[in-house]
Amino acid sequence: MAFLSEELVNFSWKGWNGLLGTANRDSSPNNLSVFEEYYPADVEVKPSQIMVEFDQIPIAPDLVTAQANAAAAPSRIADYSLAVNAIRLTPTVNQTAFFALSTYGDWTTRMPNWLMPQHYPLADATPSFGYQVRLWNGDPNAGGVEIFPTTGKIGASLAWTFSYGAGAIVIASNAIAALITDTTRVYITGFQYVGPTGVVASTAKIFTYPFTAQMAITVPHNLGTKRLLSYIHDDGTNDFEITGAAATWRYTDDNNIDITFASPTSGVVVVGSFDGETFYGDYASAVSLVHEHAFNQNHGYNTYDPVTFDDYRYALSAYTFNGAYQDLSSWVAARDAEFWLVAGMPRRYMQTFPSSTTWVVQHNLGRREVFLSVQGIGALVGVDMYSMAATVQRNLNNVTITWATAKAGRVMVGTI
Numbered sequence: 001m002a003f004l005s006e007e008l009v010n011f012s013w014k015g016w017n018g019l020l021g022t023a024n025r026d027s028s029p030n031n032l033s034v035f036e037e038y039y040p041a042d043v044e045v046k047p048s049q050i051m052v053e054f055d056q057i058p059i060a061p062d063l064v065t066a067q068a069n070a071a072a073a074p075s076r077i078a079d080y081s082l083a084v085n086a087i088r089l090t091p092t093v094n095q096t097a098f099f100a101l102s103t104y105g106d107w108t109t110r111m112p113n114w115l116m117p118q119h120y121p122l123a124d125a126t127p128s129f130g131y132q133v134r135l136w137n138g139d140p141n142a143g144g145v146e147i148f149p150t151t152g153k154i155g156a157s158l159a160w161t162f163s164y165g166a167g168a169i170v171i172a173s174n175a176i177a178a179l180i181t182d183t184t185r186v187y188i189t190g191f192q193y194v195g196p197t198g199v200v201a202s203t204a205k206i207f208t209y210p211f212t213a214q215m216a217i218t219v220p221h222n223l224g225t226k227r228l229l230s231y232i233h234d235d236g237t238n239d240f241e242i243t244g245a246a247a248t249w250r251y252t253d254d255n256n257i258d259i260t261f262a263s264p265t266s267g268v269v270v271v272g273s274f275d276g277e278t279f280y281g282d283y284a285s286a287v288s289l290v291h292e293h294a295f296n297q298n299h300g301y302n303t304y305d306p307v308t309f310d311d312y313r314y315a316l317s318a319y320t321f322n323g324a325y326q327d328l329s330s331w332v333a334a335r336d337a338e339f340w341l342v343a344g345m346p347r348r349y350m351q352t353f354p355s356s357t358t359w360v361v362q363h364n365l366g367r368r369e370v371f372l373s374v375q376g377i378g379a380l381v382g383v384d385m386y387s388m389a390a391t392v393q394r395n396l397n398n399v400t401i402t403w404a405t406a407k408a409g410r411v412m413v414g415t416i
Helices: 005-016 063-072
Strands: 077-080 087-091 097-100 134-137 145-147 160-163 168-171 186-193 205-220 229-233 246-253 256-273 277-292 299-304 316-321 326-343 347-362 370-376 391-394 398-415
Touching (some): 097 186
Antiparallel strands (some): 097 168, 160 168, 246 256, 299 326, 391 398
């Protein structure tokens, strides 16, 4: 005897809910509901299908945008959207499924991880249809005819579907003859993720340097880069952030930071570096700066003098998060400056606060090595308000921010 149809339906429904169906009849016995099942359906995921740079794929409302995205990041997105680059699919034995292989007929050269439009929604939740895979009956570069998603559709039932993860077309057995002239001449066009895959070990590093009653300190970070996020908190009595107490902050060279204070100061310098995407800008004698970047996730920034390496973050008169891919900043007077934007912190949290003089930011990370982006809302929408805070206290599982007058805003918390 085989599974009953009702068992197959219920098993599938429970699997969609992440459960392993063990009793799948419609009536007793053996008719457990979803909430009565005990065991999760643990899904096996191949390392080759973990897309490390998934979050760095930009949205693509149309084909032109998708092609531009691929041209800007060819090591991450392979563009097979033009007819001349169409991929010839290899049929399975029963010739109802067709797989993308880089070498036709060689099953060791499978091409998985195509960009699924629904994974990259626009602001209104519309999928990025620019990445949509298109199916062709025959070579599109030699007169092949497109088979549209609605071709052969009856009611809600489609005649064919594409598995973006597997890189495979499945066609209804009763539709093959009507849709396909030659099962060895089936093609697709679209976009494939070709960036790094698997679980990548992080090389993120955090260094802490305590100091007591000092007016000048040198912090060796030994990271060989100036793309850092860093701050200073007090000697541990209250854990208040005192970064703003620094009189000067200079990246002396690639491996040292020199910090001076107006009076003897005690505290701890926290320096962090992580595996994030970076954007670099070099600005000559400018008052207003426009920072275009290629990521739409939380990001921090560093800015410094290109000659002396003095940190300029606290000299900014304004910093505005102006949309997903562009920020604006300005100085009181024109400056030469170098600017780094960094993104990709493994863990990020966003919280919104109504107008109040005290915000308690829960991060539940069990550590103080967190980096904040404090953004205004309402009249201060998008403006970086971090330097406006009266106090910032870093506790074990929260950060308490106080304001001289009530403020409303959003806080992004990230840890490396």
